Amino acid sequence: MTLALGCIADDYTGASDLANTLTRAGLRTVQTIGIPADDLALPEVDAVVVSLKSRSIEAGLAVSRSRAAETWLRGRGASHVLFKICSTFDSTDAGNIGPVMDALRDDCGEGIVLVTPAFPETGRTVYQGNLFVGAVPLNESPLKDHPLNPMHDSSLVRVLARQSRTQIGLVDLATVTRGADAVRARLAELAGKGIGAAIIDAVFDRDLETIGLVAADHRLSVGASGIGLGLARALVSTGKVKSAAAGSESGAAVGGPAACLAGSCSQATLKQIASAEQVMPVFHLDPDRILTGADEAQRALDWARPRLAEGPVLIASSSTPDQVSALQARHGRDAAGHAIEQAMADIAENLVKSGVRRLVVAGGETSGAVVDRLKIPGFLVGVEIAAGVPVLRAVGAGGEMLLALKSGNFGGPEFFSDALGLMR
């Protein structure tokens, strides 16, 4: 297998978002959980997305795991590696986008790295280096209340400069609009000044196509699914990859009981839970009980098991920003997040033991905890449920299973029923 594109994603939902984008753009793509074991049989593909759970861990660990993934991908022929980050640039001043970018850049000897989280299909655009989420700048969006990495600055040039060892430049939209050669000239100018990375503006998919053409000549880029789209289209349009039919079917029906787990506290997920209340039974976990050692997971399982034969159920830990802040003040941010993720993993593991074969999970960290616990080594990409969220078929696991891993902010109000409707 010689890869046309290697990708390292900093969380599992982000990885499936990217794998979905690459597949839709014609690249045969597989998503692996971590670096694949040597004995994992992978199909012949153009792109591998190695999913890490490195967004919110200590920067040194994020760097070492990303480096190992890069070595594996380059060893399979990937001349370009995309480090997939969140389209809302989820990170703190301690990292992890800057430190991982710096390390990968050193490893591959890249002069200047293009960076953009733009993903117009989901409302993420970048103008003059400022990230917009829908109509508002990042710092006015719901991301200002994110439980793990509240985002308070929309200027990505500033945000990345606080995290990185290199100076950060800007390639503005006027330059992108003038085309690939104009972007190349601007990058050469910035690199000549010793600048090692540049935020690049993008508002429309056509901007991403220009960016993809330029990025494809480099060894490394950093961004969300938008730059993945640009890279994939560039690989197809330059003939480096023969376009494959998008993965519109996810194999034979799996059937069996279905369940949804929500650990995301995003506004989108809160709305989706409220809609689900109309069509399926919903159990609201008590986060305080999880943190004080009560067997809240068992209480949820006792509630769920008798209901599974009648239809899907949803178990949610999600709370409003005020409730999240109050819980974190009582127990600490990391302890709260970790304990709830582990409770979700316990619930998922036991639901699967009870026969659940179709599982929808909301939230990147939550999905990471669940997929790790289920020991799933990788996924094939099926139909798209919503922008950035495909149906995933587990590969190499014990039994057949379908999953959907939803990034916190993605999907319409009916997401849970939309997903289950496509997971047969």
Ligand SMILES: Nc1ncnc2c1ncn2[C@@H]1O[C@H](COP(=O)(O)OP(=O)(O)OP(=O)(O)O)[C@@H](O)[C@H]1O
């Ligand atoms: N009620 C709650 N109070 C405090 N923290 C919570 C609560 N419910 C869940 N959490 C934690 O909040 C974090 C949510 O992160 P997660 O990545 O799962 O969702 P998200 O950030 O909305 O999704 P994404 O990363 O895909 O955008 C997790 O660590 C989870 O355990």
Ligand SMILES: O=C(O)[C@@H](O)C(=O)CO
């Ligand atoms: O890019 C995004 O917004 C998503 O794929 C994601 O990474 C959220 O966790």
